[in-house]
Amino acid sequence: MNGKYYSSQLNEPVITLAMQVNDLTVVEERPSHHTVLPSVVEPEMLRYDPDEIAEYFRHRPLEVLGRIFRVIFPILSFAFGLWWDRQRNRAIENQQRRAIQLRELLTRLGPAYIKIGQALSTRPDLVPPLYLEELTQLQDQLPPFPNEIAYQFIEEELGDRPENIYAELSPQPLAAASLGQVYKGKLKTGETVAVKVQRPDLRECITVDLYILRRIAAWANKNIKRVRSDLVAILDEFGYRIFEEMDYIHEGENAERFAQLYGHIKDIYVPKIYWQYTQRRVLTMEWIVGTKLTQAEAIRVQGIDARYLVEVGVQCSLRQLLEHGFFHADPHPGNLLATPDGKLAYLDFGMMSEIEPHQRYGLIEAIVHMVNRDFEGLAHDYVKLDFLTPDTDLTPIIPALARVFNNALGASVAELNIKNITDELSALMYEYPFRVPAYYALIIRSLVTLEGIAINIDPNFKVLSAAYPYVAKRLLTDPAPELRASLRDLLFRDGRFRWNRLENLLRNARSSQEYDFNQVLEQTIEFLSSERGAFIRNNLVDEIVKGIDALGQNTLHNVTSNLRDRILKAPLANRLAWAIEEAPNAPVEQEQTLEHIRRVWNILQETQGFDTAKIAPQIPQLLLKPELQRMGQQVASRLAQRAIARLIREVLVSPEPAYTNGQVKRPALAPVPAKKIR
Secondary structure, eight states: OTTOOBOSSOSSBOOOOSEEETTEEEOOOOSSOOOOOSSOOOOOOOOOOHHHHHHHHHTOHHHHHHHHHHHHHHHHHHHHHHHHHHHTTOTTTTHHHHHHHHHHHHHHHOHHHHHHHHHHTTOTTTSOHHHHHHHGGGTTBSOOOOHHHHHHHHHHHHSSOHHHHEEEEOSSOSEEOSSEEEEEEEETTSOEEEEEEEOTTHHHHHHHHHHHHHHHHHHHHHHOTTOOSOHHHHHHHHHHHHHHHTOHHHHHHHHHHHHHHHTTSTTEEOOOBOGGGOBTTEEEEEOOOOEETTOHHHHHHTTOOHHHHHHHHHHHHHIIIIIIOEEESOOOGGGEEEOTTSOEEEOOOSSEEEOOHHHHHHHHHHHHHHHTTOHHHHHHHHHHTTSSOTTOOOTTHHHHHHHHHHHHHTTSGGGOOHHHHHHHHHHHHHHTTOOOOHHHHHHHHHHHHHHHHHHHHOTTOOHHHHHHHHHHHHHHHOOOHHHHHHHHHHHEETTEEOHHHHHHHHHHHHTSTTOOHHHHHHHHHHHHTSGGGHHHHHHHHHHHHHHHHHHHHHHHHHHHHHHHHHHHHSTTTHHHHTTSOOOOOOOHHHHHHHHHHHHHHHHHHTSTTOOHHHHGGGHHHHHTOHHHHHHHHHHHHHHHHHHHHHHIIIIITOOOOOEETTEEOOOOOOOOOOOOOO
């Protein structure tokens, strides 16, 4: 075949396109080609190319129209059935039958629509229970394709009959999903494995659906003015990911990268890939024994806390989205299992995506501004994240964001809900010139799916509430300039230090996994001693001076008050008591600063890893840092200025003593009690 793929219907080489339609297999040409052999084939990774796909189907209008009719008529028929049930007041009575019809309809329409059903199957807040139960079957209980085809693919991809490759292979697939089906097997070396085999004609069906949906998206972008988001770009992003998902070699590489980045997280497990038995249409990986995360009762019976595993999943997702940027874009319940030893196992690494560093930092900043109701900062975050163009007038948008998010956020971080926020934001996007970046669609899909799983286990679970401790930890520990700027904006407002924000950050951060107090201390000192920390240094000097001054005044007040009380109790002391005046307490503002410092100290003492014995040896090293020495000098100087000013005010500029007939009027003395004569 001379390194080219051939059509099974034409005796001539076909053009090299990035797809497979009908019996035509086409690939992207690259400098280095793999020769196609009759048995073992190592093809190029097929990629999604919308221009080549459009060119291909432009010459096949009847094929496209046929697919449109095969999709539209069943959907209209189902919709009419729902309408007719309502007209006859039989909607509740027929709900079970309609739920089965919907599952069967999505199954017939193919992988793209099955994935829509999988996403809906995780939303108990959107889908009635009977529909939810049926749609859940789309995760791994789809109709399988014949074993003969699966065995043929194994032989074509791995170069031998299945019985010669595997010591054991289940007679029927144990699970069947949108893109393939899974057999349980055993290698001749003894390892138990899952063997995933791709569905036949998969690329054909997905490609024509993507082409049709892309044409509809382009028409909507052009003709519906309210649609400002680039729907074509969003669909293309989905196309790129689903084409990657159809290449099991790519999925195996994703699994290994995922394990490298997140496999060390406590109670996260990633299965091993067996490369000797993996090719584009066949994937062999470690067999995982586990229970779907949505089967809360079955998990509880095993003595495992399902809610804890959801929290583990949230923390892992935060690492994916906000730390490394490589994230699982399809975390439906069929891909998340609770293992018997209480770990959360991830499966199916076909649909992954990535977020650029500036987008990751932008998301963290947006969460911080949203939680703290800094809507001006949030509006600027949307510009950074490409939701708004740089030339957009933010003046009317800021109060609109305040109105929308104040409704969605409720009274506290604990009431945050992704669905509420996305719903409110969707309404806002129709009114103002927002657009949805392509990368954001997959992020929301991932988070909303995860929240759906969490709600199924605990209706009161809030993903963003569970996420904030991690965000707080990142703000306190990440040295990135973007996050240092966010920390500064969070802690300072109009030149005043917001102690309550610092307390909130420290409380949340200490409940985050892997929060290292010593790391926070080291990075804080490093930041304060850098040029970027100059602004915070200057403001902290004021707060430290207020605190020390308040402490000094309160101490002096306590001393003079106690001394006056003691002297008054002594014989004849009332004749001298007027000479000892009781020093005033510190002003209310300074008292508040002192109280905040006490609370922060208490929070630090309760934080895991806090140890005064470890902190004390670092003090001499701190005193050697020039910037911190200057901070100390500034504190001492300002305290001295305050003391001198107070001395001048209270002594040198004190009111003149009152005179009566040329005599200084002294304070009235208490009468001396007469001694009793015994």
